[in-house]
Amino acid sequence: MFSISNYKKAQDQRIRATKSLIFMSLIGIGGGLGGGVQAAESSPQATDLDEMTVTARRDPEAKNNLIGQVSQVSAEDIQTLGHTHIQELAVRIPGVWLSRGNGQELLAAVRSPVYTGAGSCGEVLIAENGIPIRPSGLCNVNQLFEVNTEQAGALEVWRGAGTVFYGSNAVHGVINSLSPAMNQSYLALETGPHDYYRSKMAWGTVAGAHQWQVDANGVSDGGLKDDAGYDQQKLSVQQRWQGETLDLHSTLSMVNLNQETAGYITGEKAYEEAGWKDNPNPEAFRDAQAVRLATTLIKQIDEDSSWRFSPYARYSDMRFLQHYLPGQPIEENGQESAGFLLNYQTALNEPWQLWAGVDGEWASMNVQESQAEAFFSPDNARYVGQHYDFEVTSVQLATFVNVEWHWRPEAAVEAGIRWETLSYDYDNQLLDGSTQDDGSACESETGDCRYYRPEDQKNRFSNLSAQLGGRYQLSDQWVVYGRLARAFRAPQINERYRLLTGQSVDQFDEKTIDSAELGLRYHAHTFSAELSGYVMEKQDEVLKASNNRTVGDAETRHRGVELQLGYAISPQWSLAAVAAWSKHTVESASLLNSQDLAGNVMDTAPEWLGSLQLRYQPSDPWWFELETVYMDDYYLDAENEHEYEGHTLLNAMAKYQWTPQWSARLRLHNVTDERYAERGDYAFGSYRYFTGENRAAYLEVRHDF
Template identity: 35%
Template sequence: MLNKTIIGAAALAVQSMAAEQTTELDNIERITTTTSRFETVALSYPRALNWVSAETLATVEPQHIQQVLNRIAGVNLQRGNGQEYLPAIRSPVFTGAGACGELLTTEDGIALRSAGFCNINELFEAGTEYAQSIEVLKGPGTVIYGSNAMHGVVNVVTRNPIDAPEFVGLELGSYGFKRLTTSAGNNADEHGLGINLAITDDTGYRDEEGFEQAKVHVRYRTRLDNVDVSAGLSLSSLDQETATFITGLDSYRDAEIAQSNVNPEAYRKADSARLWIRFSGIQQSADNAYEWQVTPYVRYQDMDFLMHFLPGQPNELNDQTSLGVLSSAQWQLAPDVSVTVGADAEITDASLQQIQANPTQGSPFLQATIPAGRQYDYAVDATMVAAYGELNWDLTDAWQLSAGARWERIEYDYDNLMVSGRVDENGNTCGFGGCRYSRPDDRTDSFSEFSPQVSMSYQLDPQQMLFVVLAQGYRAPQATELYRLQRAQTVAELDSVKAQNLEVGYKWISSALEVQVALYHMDKDNVIFRDSDFFNRSDAETRHQGVELTIGFQINEQWRLSTAMTYGRHQYRNDLGNLLLAGNDMDTAPRRLATAQLQWTPTDSLTGEIDWRYTSEYFLEPENERLYNGHNIVDLRMRWQLNDNWQLTGQVLNALDRAYAERADYTVFSGPRYFPGRPRSVQMGVEYQF
């Protein structure tokens, strides 16, 4: 039988290499939420799985999740203002109302949003400030995940305050950054209760920007007869004053412009709550073993933000309430064969309003076609049901086969709460051919998908493994793509976006050197876009291919080098209307990404780090006529364990004080525009462990 323990330990060490300094196999942790809902060593499901370790999180103390996720090969989050960002995993940077559906974000294995109601910035609701680790599965999700898990899954694993040491920490940084974190808990007999808390206040370096945010996570654990019961409650609240794009070619190089904020009125307010209860058990006999778990959950979210990027600057108010359940069962039928089956279900009640308070400014065309008042007002009741199964079979001592599939159905029941059509809220027609915003009549839409996956792995020896994965991913259209229409479109006849992905990988580990290589090729069909007539269509075809290299080298007892490098091409496969794009690079898709950390540990209590990040040039628009030139950024960090109780941290961010853009793009209305990166800044922290 395949030696899963040795290979799994090797895989985990390889994929933690961006931060890990420990390579002893008996110290390798187990994972439970990304490749499987059951505890397993990392390579029992051979995929490109990486994560940010607790040690990295403690060293970086990220103000924004981008600062740690971009250490992973193939990941490229572009930071906006405050807690906002735009994501990319083996892809261009996703933009637009429905683009968030290209990847799945979860906390403790529970999706942050319902499948049809994602938000591009939704990771700001996850408890990254008190995370134990952050897992990233690249490529289409395993069979346990459905819609949205096309390019990957990001799962924030919260610190378990019941068993972890209690602490209180304070961080202070440039431009008014302040954060308080604490964790406390107790474990009496079979019962346990704990709490994590993080409160952040950041006034920001740009004019009239900043945010206040609070996050709480409560964990409970008990045992009833032969059933283990655990529960988690996550709450978050964000109050943000937003600084927007600056415009003008290379304007980020001008310190005065970079610090300016032309939309000081922009804001975002968001609250969320998630409650889950997990029931699980294990039964064993002489012939086989059986493990199961059932996780009911409820989530709530509401958001209010100013759409400063649209003419007339309307407000969007959206909310959703969901009730769902995840279930899995796993049988060890023989020493070399296991089967996993499960079923998931969810119901969601969501609503959205877009309301413009003031008359539109600008040209006569804009004033006539975008009247003030309600522009959208609708509710959607959604249901999701899914079933899946997976077989894992050790064919020989070296060969392992995994095969599975998932079937999923999503249905939307849309209710338009105002007058339908391309008219204002009172039913009046607009000049210049009609109003900009169009509202469909009440309707029902459903999407059913079957998603297979198969993988094969071969153990060359206890230190080396090869694997190949063939998988199909998909996502249903988001509610905003179906019902938030413009111009003459009255119905959006959209199909599910589908992706076919082939991946080949190699992993190797020794006591001093770890290497992981992954090559992937993904073709996507029915990609949703907005054409030149402002119609939402699903006619685009794209291709995503690349190679990722991750290396961890323990030079000696004091020095360690970790690096992650990516080369990727993300291209259009067809023309879109009158745009001749076939073969063009997709916009905001740098071909080369790299990061490296050189760590110095002169004593057991002191660690220093130099962190380098590189982003190559990339095109700002699909026609490939304009470029951002890329950048190199260097950060310096130090962590000092004074004694058993006290720890100090310090860092200098953007130590070389480079002028750069966190994000660059182009519109015909503004020309080149940028989110400027912060100048050189410092951050210091102190933590007391009880």
């Protein structure tokens, strides 16, 4: 039967199909012209594309030497773009979605759907200079705001199952931020909408063999939504000493965030309604601090051999209101940890290269959750009082070996293996079981409460990861590669010990992923292109239903194709483009809410992602860029019953350098004033959205010393 709702649904489908066709046509035009993250990055007037240097195997090396996919946003592009949220950088990397929440919050997806829940942060490893920023067992989905990406020396993203140089949590990828570049001094001031103010400063000096670098930035944002906003400060301090055969590099990183968080708006397509700026949770907040200290010592033995030793210490503390859960409990978590990375690199003889290493880590972690106000009644299953209070001490030890054989000058084969063990000593500070914190029962059919606290215990998880791959230099411009890999993660302490009634610790064990990938690279003076395809199968996946219930035994399949292009068209024009197609499906799983999810598409997993940037520099002082960002539609729930329709955004930027020291930059976000959602889901019987920002302008003035 014909109805207005059926007509509107068909019309929406035609609109989405038209937007997809327009975007892919633009990518096709980009394919004829080129693209890439680093296209003419140092100066749009340059007609050469620099070859990328990356640190995926801990030491800097040419990207073409690697077997696998790593993308990089350079320091030059980071400074030029001046992102207010790291998702603004991520759109320039294929297959990556750093899904923006409110303020500085995010959920990371690399060749994956956007995962949510207690262990979701363990799917992508976050590192600074190759060192994980948190212990293996206590990551946080928003932890990227603990890194000074605003002034980073580069942002690298390894896409797909991690290498043997990384251990637990490098499942779908690794995001690695490099320290700010040395020997730079500047001051920048920026202003934007809703009382947005930001300052950045850098100071560098050289004294003999010693180099010092200090970078800091602070931002105050009144918030797009009502009763929301944040204040954030970041500091990076570096000291480097270089001798004839010894290099010492020390870094100190500090961050503080005080955020008044805006919750989801609810209702189908609420982001298009008059109340799209409403904040239904003005009481929500997030306070977080983090400190990291690390030193890397490199000892050059001879021309082909070196030792690398990196001891580190870390601290973090976070407190926030879980506005997205009924009852709005407050979570507090923190950690103190220390560890080291040690590896030896050598050329055994002319065709053989060897890496071998040992990594170790100790951590003391704590988690508390409490609820201040009654949800229906004080002794309801979501009761007032303490839900969880536990401490976990962990010890991690890993060893790895990686070998590369150049059996011909143009061909290489790489193989590696890593063994890692992680032990948890869990200590529950409350009563065991599913009672209220005083031992009384809850108002439920069984008398049980919603939350289950297991008894004190010790657990150990041992895992192997491995990789085998090869690359072949077809010509000076062309490289083809293939790679097989297995990666893993140990369970997060929040998913292992922070349970709900009816769950057990054994439901949440190690997760493994097996990956196969093929890729092709082309690099010339003015044109670069990369094409890669992958298939990954994952065991013991955690799935979450729309009522927040989970199962931990799912098998999922992930496959996709990624394209990255760059073209310096002329001294005035350059173009960059990325596109990624992927499909993430459930192969098998236990019944979730009495439903069989096998065959379903995983939620929050758009099939298409991409962006295109066109740059123009008519003369030395002036520089312009237009950018389009595309996101496909996706399911909002594991049951595949609700959808978000996707969106296309247009952004613009202009920069004017009126002296060698003075410059100004104007960024325009969402030029067409599109109403869209940064992320949507369907939970507890309702559509929920984090709304995207409307048309906005940000102006920065900078002075270099």
